[in-house]
Amino acid sequence: MIPAKLRVAVVGAAVMLVAACAGTPAAGPSPSPASKTPSSASPSAKTMADVMTSDNVKLVANMPRTAPLDGPMSWNSDLAFQGNYAYVGNFGGFSIFDISDPTQPKPVSQVSCPSQQNDVSVYGDLLILSIDEPRGGEKCDSDQGTGPSSAGWEGLRIFDISDKKNPTYVSAVRTDCGSHTHTMVPGKNPDTLYVYVSSPGPEPDSKTCPPPHELIQIVEIPVKDPKSAKIVAKPNIFPDGQGEGMFAAGCHDITAYPEKNLAAAACFGDGVLLDIADPVKPKVLQQVRDTENFQIWHSATFNNDATKVVFSDELGGGGMATCDNKTPKTKGANAIYDIVDGKLERRGYFKMPREQTSNENCVAHNGSLLPIKGKDVMVQAWYQGGVSVWDFTDSHSPREVGFFDRGPAGGDHSIAGSWSAYYYNGYIYSSDILKGLDVIQIDDPLTDPAKQVKMDDFNVQTQKSY
Incomplete structure (x- = not known):
């Protein structure tokens, strides 16, 4: 999801874009007829939370949000394992x-640390959060840093999770336009550990997001001394330049595949393929645009042998x-690109x-x-x-294999x-903004081989081969 500070402008443009496109024939392959139930899969009996699924999918568990992380704006966001x-x-x-x-x-523990986004990843005994909102300070007890006397802070927060029942705040790194x-x-x-920070911007009158901002920021975290974490590079x-007509510069999301020395960056108006053999000095291999179909290049996923990249478009900002x-x-x-002779097609x-x-x-959002x-x-x-x-x-011909659909949230949501x-390890985990953590099982001849693969950890933006 794009940050609130840019969402109004983007959604306004998206309304006009969708209206202009209404009735426009869809280019490329049509996966299957649009309906609540595709012809290839009928819904199973509704389970647990009044959901609809394909016959090969079922909801096996749901963990609702609980206090203090269950307020109106305490939305569930990203996942790590x-x-x-x-x-x-x-x-x-x-x-x-x-x-x-x-x-x-x-449930093992909860940490109250308010901020927009709180995108999460884990590495050894460290947990990292993305903070994409000006706060009064770097620590969790800071308020929203929007007052006239506030210096404003946003960036990365780092926690020690060696004791899962009692995570502790360690340090933070301020980054331009947050994370x-x-x-x-x-x-x-x-x-x-190097951390690539993706953030939209600039905001000319902001204390935390000054122009220009056609860059990413690279933070170095010494694992044994995370308090000394710092920015070591700001590569453009x-x-x-970036795609014309966009409301933000910088990147929304980057997926790295360190074993292949590759990364794919989704940067609002552009998709970028990078060589990260030197992680502090990424090199651009190619920059692509799709002004006809994509509005907000949101995220990227490599296939296992890094011969393809799937880029997603978050039209309207979610x-x-x-x-x-x-x-x-x-x-x-989603747009599927093959990598041919080092180039995206x-x-x-x-x-x-x-x-x-x-x-x-x-709209298309986070997946793995x-x-x-x-396959x-x-x-x-x-x-x-x-x-x-x-x-x-x-x-050329992608197809749906299974689905899980709760239906409209209703009310003012x-x-x-x-x-x-x-x-992850045989199950699908879905972070539902309001309903909490869902655990979903799929049983299908195509997907069953995945159950034989055991992962020790999983951070979706850092891909590993299997």
Whole structure:
């Protein structure tokens, strides 16, 4: 989701864009007819939380948000995993769950640390949060740093999670325009961790986000001395400038694949392929644009052998109903690019095929690859569109394999649904903005081989081969 400070302008433009596109024929392949139930899968009996699923998918557990992380704006956000633990970001802080039995997750601890985003990742005994909102100070007890006397602070917060029942704040690093998302890139020495900070900007009158801002920021964290973490580079990865007509510069999200010395950056108006052999000096291999179909380049996912990248478009910034019959199938969707001779070549598009109501915010959001050798399969969140599992082994003809759909949140909830949906050690974990942590199981001949792969940890923006 784009930050509130830029959302109004982007959503306003998206309203005009969707209106202009209504009735426009969709380019590229059409995955399947738009309906709540695709022809290939009928809904199973509703379970636990009045959800609808394909026959091969079921909800096995739900952990509702609890105090103090259950307020009106205490939205669940991103996820990370380590051993038998799941870490759930929340605009009010973060939670840790014991998932040694995925069908019965157990709360371990909660940390109150308010801020927009709180994108979370874990590395050894460290947990890192992205803070994308000016605060009065770097610590968790700071208030919103918007008063005239406030210096304003935003960036990264670092915690010690060696004691899962009692995480402790360690330090913080201030970054220009804060940190909307971040990406871990382990150094050649395992005691050094590099973190790529993605943030939108600039804001000319802001104390925390001055112009210009066509860059990313790289933070070095000495694992044994995280208090000495600092910014070590601010590379400009846009040699040709950024896409015209966008409301933000910088990047929304970067996915690194350290084993392949590659990273893919989704940077609002552009997709960028990077060589990260030297993690402090990333080199641009290619910069691509799709002004016809993409509005906000939101995130990127490599396939396992790094011969493809899936870029997603967060049309409207996550606050609009773009999965209705008025929005073309190539907008608010995924674009599949093959990497041919080191260059990105677009092959096809995928959008989850069930038509949603005009009251459901729905657009492509966070997802991850399933570990299946020889196949390219993803699970992905679509806000109120739910969770979709889809196969892009044939880049030209992607198809949905299974789905989970709660339906409209109702009431005054204009923002709801699945923020992130990731596959980890046999189950899908979905961070639902309002409903909490869902654990979902898929049983299908295509996806069953993934159950044989055991991961020790998983941070979706730092891909590993399997």
